[in-house]
Amino acid sequence: MAMPRNSFVLSALEGMSALANFLWIAMAAWWQGGWRFRGPRVPASADLYGVRREGPQPLQAFPELRRYSVHEPWLATPDVRVQCMWSHVGFGGQRYHYFLVSNNQHRTLGVLLREQELAYLRLHTNYTFAAVDGTLWAGEIRHQPVLRVYANGGIDPVRHHTWSVVVIKRHRRYELQITTGTLIPWTHDFRTLDEALLHAEICVTEFHHRDAEPVREPEPVEWLM
Helix, strand or coil, rough: CCCCCCHHHHHHHHHHHHHHHHHHHHHHHHHCCCCCCCCCCCCCCCCCCCCCCCCCCHHHHHHHHHHHHHHCCCCCCCCCEEEEEEEEEEEHCCEEEEEECCCCCCEEEEEEEEEECCCCEECCCHHHHHHHHHHHHHHHHHHHHHEEEEEEEEEEECEEEEEEEEEECCCEEEEEEEEEEECCEEEEEEEEHHHHHHHHHHHHHHHHHCCCCCCCCCCCCCCCC
């Protein structure tokens, strides 16, 4: 039986959803401490990027990101704005930087650099999700590097561009990332490694055997955290 729109239960569920979103936003704003993992606390740092002190700036202010605009159209628009969310020394004594990048498409790109080299990209639905993911990365890089448990790629003979299929290990989940000619990947979350590897192999098989049609993306699901 359908639940009436003025149902008390429905209102309660909507209220719980709003509360959950508020808690995630609050956690994302709590940048200084990062995600709480067991182990020694790494003090927050504010270096030449003015972490947490300056608002979004033009892409030209970040030459280590600007160089990628040649290969990624999403970064080539003049209204791109960048903010460095945090800068930490992580696993192996390497320095990591996490950036929030936005433009007029109302989506936010999370960029993780390791020693000035690109380590991770994900295009999020909104600023909040990108900030939350940055908070999670702040904790994860203390205990392990960006860990790719599967990687494959090649050249698309039809469209004459590169493609890649990568599985990245995250805290309590795995990400399947697929690129087709651009830097920003399409990303899908899985609870288990077996599920992620199964879909990765399916995508690689389609890339190897497809004709002029692009690889069909799975149905989108909610972001796992």
